Amino acid sequence: MSKVLPFAAYRPNPDVVSEVAALPYDVYKRAEAAEYVKNHPKSFLRIDRPETQFPETQDMYAQEVYDKAAEMLKDDMSNGTYINDAEPFYYIYELIMDGRHQTGIVAVVSIDDYMDGTIKKHENTLAAKEQDRINHIYNCNAQTGPIFLAYRDRNVINDIVNKVKQGEKTYGFTADDGITHNVWLIDNAEDIKAIKAEFDAENRIYIADGHHRAASAVKVGLKKREENPGYTGDEEFNYFMSVLFPESELKILPYNRVVKDTNGLSKDEYFEKIGAICDIAEVSEAYQPAAKGEIGMFIEDKWYKLTVKDEFKSDDPVAGLDVSILQDNILGPVLGIEDPRTDKRIDFVGGIRGLGELERRANSDMKLAFSMYPTSINELFEVADAGRLMPPKSTWFEPKLRSGIFIHEI
Secondary structure (H helix, E strand, C coil), rough: CCCCCCECEEEECCCCCHHHHHCCCCHCCCCHHHHHHHHHHCCCCHHHHHHHHHCCCCCCHHHHHHHHHHHHHHHHHHCEEECCCCCEEEEEEEECCCCEEEEEEEEEHHHHHHHHEEEEECCCHHHHHHHHHHHHHHCCCEEEEEEEECCCHHHHHHHHHHHHHHCCCEEEEEECCCCEEEEEEEEEHHHHHHHHHHHHHCCCCEEECCHHHHHHHHHHHHHHHCCCCCCCCCHHHHHEEEEEEEHHHHCCEEEEEEEEECCCCCCCHHHHHHHCCCEEECCCCCCCCCCEEEEEEECCEEEEEEEEEEHCCCCCCCCCCHHHHHHHHHHCCEEECCCCCCCCCEEEEHHHHHHHHHHHHHHHHEEEEEEECCCCCHHHHHHHHHCCCCCCCEEECCCCEEEECCEEEE
């Protein structure tokens, strides 16, 4: 059983929603965030990245920075930028990118479900990255960026979503990047009851993206429990805001790799070593793997198709991932990259950037690049169900959920 509940959101006035909605805080470097906010003064990014309101010398993790975020959010909640729904609703959030529709339910989920494993994880989190969002959520007394969750399709929910989408939209706008965002309210009492019952019957929900934000929201909830020892469990701080997508709506893009050098090996020596692991075939154009067990490689202005030999494949849910095969057999033992989370000789390139970006990096600050076949949503589920963790940077989801469209006050 999982608790996935409606909530009374703060959400933008329809007149300003397209100006307010912002990409997630962590897709911007500091200078990029400051420049964007300068050109988009109503963007929620100014609240998500409050250091943009200070000189560039300001410590972005200082208390006054988080106080500024809380001040700006409070102002927006009171000056007409945001409206507050009078009662709890579920919301439908649809994103359209390159003609592909991705539609989920906006709701709040239980921190207890996170802690007992009903909400399943597939990545580790870093305490240092969590602390910033812990401070942001705690000082704003609100969750401002939804967590990206996935669940296995449930026909009753799909039918309700499709029915509601035939009605009038609450919001509908296309952002500067060409991605369309549509929102509907689910305000029919019977629909709300039916959706809640469907999720009550579901005992497995998966974090697709946003592990650090989820962990931060949970830790703030636990802190508030300590501060309120008489809590009942019904308080808003016992829940964190999410968008839940059925698996059929999701598409995972590859997360590619670029590497600084060949670890002191000549090209011939390097090819001899990887030839023991993969069959190597030179190809005439940029190569995007067409199947699991294939890897594209770019080095010295040439592309190669690497086909993993059967003895290096595995039925294990983690070891059998293409990203694991690459790490365990080439990046680690051949190229000397033992910990990809900390090694400065490797970088990761989201599939949305295309193969041209791999060529550019390999011809500039790096030496070689690997294009990956994307991890599947079923592979993600299998790893999480086994209580295991994927290697870092195994999945890239697009399009990104916008922050600032929904606010959950805690």
